[in-house]
Amino acid sequence: MTDPAPPPLTTRPAPATATRHATPATDPPAPAAPTQPTVPPTTRPATLSTTRPAALATEPPAPPAAVPAAVPVTSPTPAPSAPPVATRPAAPTPDLPAPAATDPHADPEPDPTTARAPATDQPSAPSAPPAPTPPAPPTADPAALRRELGGFLRAHRERVAPADVGLPGTARRRTSGLRREEVAALSGVSVAWYTWLEQGRVDTSRQVLDAVARTLRLDAAAHRHALALAGFAAFETGPSAPVDHQPMLDGWTTPAALLDPALDLRAWNGPYAALWPDPARVPAARRNLLLLLATDPRHQRVLPDWEPLATDLYRHFRTRADREPPASRSHEVTALLRAERPELDAWWACRSVADFAPRAVTLTAPDGAVRPYEMTLLLTPEPRGGAVLVQTPVGGGPRAPGRT
Structure with a gap:
């Protein structure tokens, strides 16, 4: 018995290889953005139309930035062209008339941008020259006057002894004269105010200045000078009309000379020369x-004892010099005195003022004769006037040389 033949092996057909067909040209897939998140697998985009992309069937459309729209292949949308640049139409050029033929011998046309108005037949009247402005009189600086007043009061304070005002003197006093607090107490003002007054930092009233003048024992001339520095007296700074004093000087048989406020010699007679x-x-x-x-x-040979006379003249000189502006002749004379006689700087720095009083002097004539004279200073009446220095022989003695 033969074995039955084995049943034929059933061969399992090989699975058909799935062939991936190309996507039809009518339905291209949407390109994925590099940063686009992964779409869940449950959602599928609907089939796109050939002419227009279809909307999603189950979900609302994604934002344009996240899901870009697909572009059909068959009819791609052209890229939008840049809008044309708007240009302003050029303004129409007006038709200008053709330039006329010019005559080479004719006068040129005036330029309208630089042409002037035509001159009238009537000539314009010449303008009158401006009237000259008279120079303003020199004025003193208020700050400089305050400093002069402060120095003047300080100099007189140092000259008053404590016993002169009823104060006891002590051996330990280091200040010559009165202290500032003593002057302030006797004048009825505060120490700070009087200190500022001497430093030239404040203005003062006439009542305070009168009280300080009484404390410092100022005489009439010094009191007037302090009031003038404080602005309570009119400054004689206005110009004065020139007056010829030469006939008056020539009428004297004794030496006489005209002095201005700075003690400059302006005129003199024969006996004086x-x-x-x-x-x-x-x-x-x-x-x-x-x-x-x-x-x-x-001059010192004519007056050997010249210092007392020079001191009196300088005190009289300061009654006006302190009120003059810095550019005045008085300040120039003071600078010359300081430069040429520095050993007398204590004189030139002295703040004393006084009216010149008649005084007796002994003068030596060129022939060697020694005669006594009385010197008198006569003030002239005009504003900013000077003075006449008259020298009269004492006791009816012989006249000065040059006159009989």
């Missing part, structure tokens, strides 16, 4: 009586 060195031979810049007495040996 015969007794003193002739001022006409002295340069004008140095023709000052105070400067000549202090620096000129010829």
Whole structure:
């Protein structure tokens, strides 16, 4: 018995290889964005139309930035072209008339941008020249006047002894004269206020200044000078009409000379030029009586004891010099005195003022004769006027040389 033949092996057909067909041209897949999140497997996009992409069947459309729309292959949407640049139409150029033929011998046309108005037949009247402005009189600086007043009060405070005002003197006092607190207490003002007054930092009233003047024992001339520095007296700074005093000087038979406020010699008579060195031979810049007495040996030979007279003249000089502006002749004379006689700086720094009082002097004539004279200073009445220095022989003695 033969074995039955084995049943034929049933062969399992090989699974058909799944062939991946290309996506039809009419349904291209949407390109995935590089950062697009993975779409869940439950959602499938609907079949796209050939002309227009279909919306998703089950979900709302994704934002454009996350899910870009698919572009059909058959009719790609062209990229939008840039909008045309809007250009402003050029303004129409007006038709200008053709330039006319010009005559080479004719006058050129005036330029309308630079042409002037036509001149009228009537000539314009010439303008009158401006009237000259008179120069303003010199004025003193208020700050400088306050400083001068402070120095003036300080100088007189140092000259008053405590016993003069009823205060006991002590051996331990280091201040010459009165202390500031003593002057303030006697004048009825605070120490700080009086200190500021001496430093030139404040203005003051006339009542306070009168009280300080009484405390410092100021005489009438010094009191007037302090009031003038404080602004309570009119400054004689206005110009004055020139007055010819030469006939008056020539009428005197004794030496006489006209002095201005700075003690400059302005006029003199014959007897004066015969007794003193002739001022006409002295340069004008140095023709000052105070400067000549202090620096000129010829004047000192005429008046050997010249210092008391120079001191009195300088006190009278300061009654006006302190009120003059810095550019005045008085300040120039003071600078010359300081420069040429520095050893007398204590004189020039002194704040004392006084009206010149008549005084007796002994003068030596050029012939060697010694005669006593009385010197008198006569003030002239005009504003900012000077004074006439008259020298009269004492006891009806002989006249000065040059007159009989």
